[in-house]
Amino acid sequence: MLRLILLGLLPLGLAACAQWPGSVQGWRAGGAPAGHYDFNWQLSGDPSVAPLQVFSGAGRTWLQFAPGRIPPALFAQTPSGLQPLSYTLQEPYLIVDGIWPALVLQGGRHVARVERQAALPVSAPAAPPASTAAGRGGVPIVEPPGAAPLSSAPALPAPHTPLTRDDTPSRFRAGAPDATLRAVLARWAAEAGWSFEPQHWAVDADIPLAGSADFPADFKAAVRGLLASTELADRPVQPCFYANKVLRVVPFAQACDRSATSGARP
The missing domain is CATH 3.55.50.70 (Phage tail protein beta-alpha-beta fold)
Structure with a gap:
């Protein structure tokens, strides 16, 4: 009797297992491959047309809006002016092919901007003092006279140089x-x-x-x-x-x- 009950439940277990690949396939249909996504975007302008957040990766840009909200017109900021962009709406995301330095969203007189921020440069590790730097044999390394240290960063102004009014604001x-x-x-x-x-x-x-x-x-x-x-x-x-x-x-x-x-x- 117990064997008959187990044989009757076996098809139900197999049917339940068959449902799992379907859910995985539904995620893949979203077109969001696994990988690194950049959230270093800055939002500015009118909040009524601005997205909740923006991120990019895999050659695409995602703009997240509140569910049920109608997105405004979307443009890419180019040297020649604004270029209208087409997009795919997959709530709550508006997906754009490509990664643009700046995007403009406009609905009537309401305008918002999203700009991709440059990654902060990674500082090089500080060189040890000349008194402690040594070669393979423990001999201190002495720079030749007149040698200038190599650096990829521009020279900083002298500490006593005051800032003048001609300096433009940061933004x-x-x-x-x-x-x-x-x-x-x-x-x-x-x-x-x-x-x-x-x-x-x-x-x-x-x-x-x-x-x-x-x-x-x-x-x-x-x-x-x-x-x-x-x-x-x-x-x-x-x-x-x-x-x-x-x-x-x-x-x-x-x-x-x-x-x-x-x-x-x-």
């Missing part, structure tokens, strides 16, 4: 209390030692600032990144940089070379 920030793009650029120009007067805003109206964002420490890159948010707006504009450190902002369809029309210089 440029757009946000309150500035209410317009013109006010942001005027403050940035003053901090970076550039000239941006009211007449250098060659646009027929001010453009309001929506939200806040951080931009790279390079003045030109920060200005380009800020004004790139207007490329899909009703009044797109572009920056013009001149050799005498003057910044002008003109409509996107207008050339920066004023000599082609009026012969005047900024």
Whole structure:
């Protein structure tokens, strides 16, 4: 009798075992291979269109949104401007092929950015003092006269060298209390030692600032990144940089070379 009961339960156990490979196959269908994933991304801008977190790996970028939330338009920041990106939506992730240095997410007037941060350089181990360094035979190693130590890092300034006002900030920030793009650029120009007067805003109206964002420490890159948010707006504009450190902002369809029309210089 006991043998008959065991024979009856045997098919049920085999059926249960057959279910396991199906669950494994379901995970593989997600397209997320095992490996190293980089979470060193910085989020900035309007939280209403920003993802919860961003990570990349295996040639793809994952942007995580709250379940049921409709993702905004997604663009890659390139030297020539914003490039629309296609993606695969697999909740809660929006998956993009490729790894871009910076991504822009925009929904109407709300703009957010995600930027991939460079990995911190690994410091070389400190060399032992000359009095303790020795060769194979225990003989102290003495550097020849006039020899300079090799280093891949740039020389640090002298300890007594004071920082001047010409030093640019670590990052440029757009946000309150500035209410317009013109006010942001005027403050940035003053901090970076550039000239941006009211007449250098060659646009027929001010453009309001929506939200806040951080931009790279390079003045030109920060200005380009800020004004790139207007490329899909009703009044797109572009920056013009001149050799005498003057910044002008003109409509996107207008050339920066004023000599082609009026012969005047900024």
